[in-house]
Amino acid sequence: MKPIVKQEVQDVLDKLVNKNLYIHLETTNGAYASFHNEKNLTVGAYIRNSVVRFSRGSIVGNGPYRVGLKMEHGWIYAEGLTDWELDEQNRLLLAGHDAEGRLTVALQLSDQPF
Amino acid sequence: MERHVLVVLPHPDDEAFGSAGTIAQFTQKGVPVTYACATLGEMGRNMGKPFFANRETLPAIRKKELEEACKILGIKDLRRLGFRDKTLEFEDVEVVADSIFEIIQELNPSLIITHYPGHGVHPDHDACGLATITAVGRLPENERPTLYCHAITKNRLTALGNPDVVNDVIDVVDIKIAAIKAHRSQTEGMISSWENGTPQEPDIMKWVSQEMFWHYKW
Numbered sequence: 001m002k003p004i005v006k007q008e009v010q011d012v013l014d015k016l017v018n019k020n021l022y023i024h025l026e027t028t029n030g031a032y033a034s035f036h037n038e039k040n041l042t043v044g045a046y047i048r049n050s051v052v053r054f055s056r057g058s059i060v061g062n063g064p065y066r067v068g069l070k071m072e073h074g075w076i077y078a079e080g081l082t083d084w085e086l087d088e089q090n091r092l093l094l095a096g097h098d099a100e101g102r103l104t105v106a107l108q109l110s111d112q113p114f
Numbered sequence: 115m116e117r118h119v120l121v122v123l124p125h126p127d128d129e130a131f132g133s134a135g136t137i138a139q140f141t142q143k144g145v146p147v148t149y150a151c152a153t154l155g156e157m158g159r160n161m162g163k164p165f166f167a168n169r170e171t172l173p174a175i176r177k178k179e180l181e182e183a184c185k186i187l188g189i190k191d192l193r194r195l196g197f198r199d200k201t202l203e204f205e206d207v208e209v210v211a212d213s214i215f216e217i218i219q220e221l222n223p224s225l226i227i228t229h230y231p232g233h234g235v236h237p238d239h240d241a242c243g244l245a246t247i248t249a250v251g252r253l254p255e256n257e258r259p260t261l262y263c264h265a266i267t268k269n270r271l272t273a274l275g276n277p278d279v280v281n282d283v284i285d286v287v288d289i290k291i292a293a294i295k296a297h298r299s300q301t302e303g304m305i306s307s308w309e310n311g312t313p314q315e316p317d318i319m320k321w322v323s324q325e326m327f328w329h330y331k332w
Binding site for chain 1: 162170
């Protein structure tokens, strides 16, 4: 992955509108977050290979970035995105990494199941 | 002398941190060790430091790291149970236990290393330990292998008492550290905090060179 260049990601999002796509969306602060510091809550969520379709997709911010995908009945949202790639299967992978290089958030879209 | 040791843990690298020294001591004595690894740690958040993996490349990378760690530890029989990271606790425990029971019946191990259910901190550790205990519990009491369980909760001493086995692994600590390093995507960050690639602080060295296990209390 490489640091996000906003316009490049925007160009990819524009090509994905009004298509049925498989999504992977997650956020995590690690399974040991509260073990290492009792003041922390261990939180995380992920959804993988649900089919979504959006009419508008935008990347916003000055880094880290936010992405919002507008769907017929709702929104998909991710915050804290820092890096991206279009992988060899042409899947859009967006991720946020902390200073230690650990993944904190991921938003991925593909026309095939992950 | 153990006849055959079966290690049942959910993530590539669990064996390196918790029992690599004990495993290496067994394989050096010629005791066969089988590692049944329940998932590929597909949802790990560590991606290397600096990161070189992503969510989609991580499983294949961790599979290779696991194979390398097994080679270092002398584990010649690696089984992958094929479950997905972070989902083990949502599976039917009997179904997970089935896949472990099958291996137990095939190998007839004299010792099984797993997590102590309820003392794993990570939900997959607890679920994997519970499934293993469930599988062992299907055997008549007098045919059950010895169980070495990891317990890593902060209340483990008050809840479980002192460990039944405190194993000094200083004689194989280099092998253990090599196994930890083999899981590069997961451990590079931690290792970068060690000077010269080995733990310098006494408490970390103690943590690496001593492995503790509790027998399961049925």
